[in-house]
Amino acid sequence: MxxxxxxxxxxxxxxxxxxxxxxxxxxxxxxxxxxxxxxxxxxxxxxxxxxxxxxxxxxxxxxxxxxxxxxxxxxxxxxxxxxxxxxxxxxxxxxxxxxxxxxxxxxxxxxxxxxxxxxxxxPEKHNDVFKGLTAVAKEQITTRKAADSILSGYVKMPEVRQFLLKSLRKQGEYFKLQFNLSALIANYASIRxxxxxxxxxxxxxxxxxxxxxxxxxxxxxxxxxxxxxxxxxxxxxxxxxxxxxxxxxxxxxxxxxxxxxxxxxxx
CATH class of the missing domain: 3.40.50.1820 (Alpha/Beta hydrolase fold, catalytic domain)
Structure with missing residues (x-):
């Protein structure tokens, strides 16, 4: 590629x-x-x-x-x-x-x-992050504020949430995460x-x-x-x-x- x-x-x-x-x-x-x-x-x-x-x-x-x-x-x-x-x-x-x-x-x-x-x-450091991003990905997100609200239930630090949500991009009516979340989860053992x-x-x-x-x-x-x-x-x-x-x-x-x-x- x-x-x-x-x-x-x-x-x-x-x-x-x-x-x-x-x-x-x-x-x-x-x-x-x-x-x-x-x-x-x-x-x-x-x-x-x-x-x-x-x-x-x-x-x-x-x-x-x-x-x-x-x-x-x-x-x-x-x-x-x-x-x-x-x-x-x-x-x-x-x-x-x-x-x-x-x-x-x-x-x-x-x-x-x-x-x-x-x-x-x-060691594993991102379990809460992955859970939060998975929760965001499951919803039909129309605003960044809505995504932040969901993610805040898993990631407490606002600056970390802000960084993670930089990947949100508008696709039609809804915001979608730009990175390939399923692949990151599947390859997390290799990444860490x-x-x-x-x-x-x-x-x-x-x-x-x-x-x-x-x-x-x-x-x-x-x-x-x-x-x-x-x-x-x-x-x-x-x-x-x-x-x-x-x-x-x-x-x-x-x-x-x-x-x-x-x-x-x-x-």
Whole structure:
């Protein structure tokens, strides 16, 4: 499949041919608009390709959703765009896709930035979210307020509900969720899991963690360095898992500095 994407050329005309290509990948339940502030920052000096992963946004739906498949979707899109080598920024599930790309085909990947996720299997975290979204999908929703009212019975945090309901799109008389909810539920074990690999990515990697998030724990460091021995880590204080939305200026600055840097120290 060819993923839905948005390709922006560098703002500076002299870089249109020479600027590095950076793929930007959202997390679970998201779409390519989630990291638009980062995209706007990077496209001054880089080619940016923001994507909707399979079963998200306007990309094709599929019954299967492994990390190898999602990584190959990225390579297929790169081939479609005649891009041989590129870097990746990925948040959460998108960070796992970035890591899978780097391990699967390291000669094509320059650098990666992984936002608040580790190459490990996680426990179930989204059961209430799935229940709430299933309840929304069962109803004939005519307003976003009605959808929020239903979802609030399962998801208490308003900002999380607001994010989830960004996927609502008007189709005729009713609002429908844009992501493929049944496929996300069916593939949830794979999404929260991680495909073990003997491969190593020796190039530069930046992990950015939210200080209040539990997605990257100290005990994951040895696993991270096993796969990515040249990794470095940065922590954004006062943020949780949605660090790119909570403190976008800090997050964007760290990403831009990483891509400009020529000598990143290891963790």
């Amino acid at each position: 060819i993923l839905n994407y948005q390709h922006k050329q560098p703002a500076l005309s002299e870089l249109k041919q020479s600027g590095e290509n950076i793929f930007i990948i959202h997390g679970l339940f998201g779409s390519f608009s989630n990291l638009f502030l980062l995209e706007n920052e990077l496209h001054d000096t880089h080619h940016t390709i923001s994507v909707d992963l399979r079963n998200h946004g306007s990309s094709p739906h599929d019954n299967s959703m492994t990390y190898h498949e999602m990584a190959n979707d990225i390579f297929r899109l790169a081939d479609h765009l005649n891009i041989e080598n590129f870097s990746i920024v990925g948040h959460s599930m998108g960070g796992k896709v970035a890591m899978a790309c780097a391990l699967l085909n390291p000669q094509r990947i320059n650098k990666i930035v992984v936002a608040d996720i580790a190459p490990v299997a996680y 899991g991680w495909p073990e690999s003997d491969n190593i990515f020796n190039k530069k990697v930046l992990f950015i963690k939210g200080s209040d998030s539990d997605y990257i724990k100290p005990e994951y460091q040895s696993t991270i360095l096993r796969y990515f021995p040249n990794a470095q880590a940065k922590v954004i204080n006062g943020t949780g898992h949605w660090l790119h939305a909570e403190k976008p200026k800090t997050f964007n600055r760290l990403v831009k500095e990483f891509f400009k840097s020529t000598d990143n120290a290891a963790v």
